[in-house]
Amino acid sequence: MSGDYYCAHCEYEFVVGDGSEQPPCPKCGQTESVRSVDTFGLVRTIWRQWLVAFVILFLAGVGFMLYQWTLGSPS
Numbered sequence: 644m645s646g647d648y649y650c651a652h653c654e655y656e657f658v659v660g661d662g663s664e665q666p667p668c669p670k671c672g673q674t675e676s677v678r679s680v681d682t683f684g685l686v687r688t689i690w691r692q693w694l695v696a697f698v699i700l701f702l703a704g705v706g707f708m709l710y711q712w713t714l715g716s717p718s
């Protein structure tokens with residue numbers, strides 16, 4: 644069974660197509676920290692999307708506050 648894998652040790656994502664059940668990470672060589680993307684990466688992807696949305700909202704808020712502060716500051 645081929646699929647996408649993710650190494651929790653070095654945060655490296657890779658694809659294995661040779662049918663290995665628990666392939667070693669090609670970057671650090673560990674097998675115990677390798678997770679299948681189907682279970683582990685899905686949660687991680689959702690969290691990453693939430694994080695991106697949060698950062699965008701935060702930056703927009705900071706930009707708006709700076710804009711208001713620039714307009715309202717007495718000089």
Ligand SMILES: [Zn+2]
Nearest residue numbers: 650653668671
């Ligand atoms: Zn690794």
